[in-house]
Amino acid sequence: MNAMIFTLAAKELKSLFASPLAWIVLAILQLILAWIFLSRLDTFLLLQPQLVQLNQPPGATEVVTAPLFGSAAVLMMMAVPLLSMRLIAEERRNQTMPLLLSAPLSMTEIIIGKFIGLMLFLAALIGLSGLMALSLYAGTAALDLGLLAGNLLGLLLISACYAALGLYVSCLTSHPALAAIGALGALLGLWVINVAPGTPESLFHWFSLLKHFESFNRGLIDSADLAFLLLFTLTFLALAIQRLDADRLRG
């Protein structure tokens, strides 16, 4: 990575932490996740006597952590647009874009720098929920670390998709609120896109983002899902770069 991207990412991270919004999103998300974690743990403790009678009983990781990350993937969908909305839209609104555009930076460096800045924040958020899951060590030594790692990776990848889409939408407007609503709308749309089709081989399933998280949620790293999430991210980053460059041409 070059130094410019890192400089921009660091600035983005600093700006995020300088705004109360990021802290509030972080706090609320952690609170809700902790609540879900607690209730799943309760269920597990309640069911444990029955579970042990099973032939291959599901462990704490499967009962507690997997649903926790499943919910986290949905919650992130709501939270990321709030964090990504400012990335370009606010620079436009505050007329600060010229600083970046007159500096010796390429559009790619600007977009990637901002994306990485946001991803660092999201990684911290995901890391915290990972710690929540690791706290199960206090009660049991039998944690399925593979399942946990799969979930963390999946969550990171799907968050990258959200962030890339949010960043692209932020490039389309100079109103952060519009960018947030646009990104949220698009993400919700991609979530429910496969509600109607009955056949499992329908193409709509392919475009449902969360569908591609499901294998990670089960602790499975499916290369098709991995490729889809990565391609989705790259596509929207490329679109964002394109869009920013078009600005220079269109004025």
Added chain:
Amino acid sequence: MTQEISTTTVFAQQLSRWFGARGAVLEINLELKKGEVLGFLGPNGAGKTTTMRMLTGNLAPSAGSISICGIDLLDKPKAAKQLIGYLPEDPPLYRELNVDEYLTLAARLHRVAKSALKNTLEQAKRRCGLNEVGKQLIGSLSRGYQQRVGIAQAIIHNPEVVILDEPTVGLDPIQMREIRTLIRELGGTHSVILCTHILPEVESVCDRVVIMHQGKSVYSGSIEALRQMREGHSLQLGLRNPPPSAQLQVAGVSAVEKIADTLFNIQYTLGADPSEALVKAAAAQDWGLYQINRQQASLEDVFVQLTQQE
């Protein structure tokens, strides 16, 4: 030829920019030498800011070429942008950062080496009078200080070309003078393009001036020629006991216009200033002279003159 490349810092040819069917800038030619301060004048909407945005790579021109110190801005934007410092009309400030953080960011983005960072920062702050506010949030600074931070940002990487778009807007007279001094100082070692609509500002700091009107360059030349143009050729004369207008027609006077009962506007042909003759006549014939002043053409008058010549 090599000599020319090393001293010409900005060279723009046939620069045009269209927004849809509206031509904001039409075939502007610019050449700036090292150490020169070029004034860029024009009324609002003349295309000054659009030109500045093109020269700094913020906006792609519809036609024409720009080279900075011999490097083509469109072919090698990174190398060319490295040589430019730009203060747009609205200073691009991150309000949530403090002055030191912001200037460090600006320096890093312009590839100032880490080892030189501290010195660069100190120098820029000293030049712009920002020493006491380094730890303050930019959002909490007054408009004048924010403007200074904007200028510091533009000069922090010691660029060959400094482009300032209305740098003294919103400043008090003392700050304005400081900024003008700073611009003149910059002019010694860098090339400066100063974009403004304040004529005295141009007169006090610039070597050359370009006047834009409706996207076209209507005047380009030395500040001396502009000064002569600005001097105009009319007098305002106040007389307590005015004689008939015909008696004011001394040598050189081309027209006499009565503005009020005791106030006259006297037009004269260029170079034939009738002030002395009029004062003598007023004293001899007891007209009760209480006011005589040469009318300096306002910026608008210069524009009108220039656009009518077109």
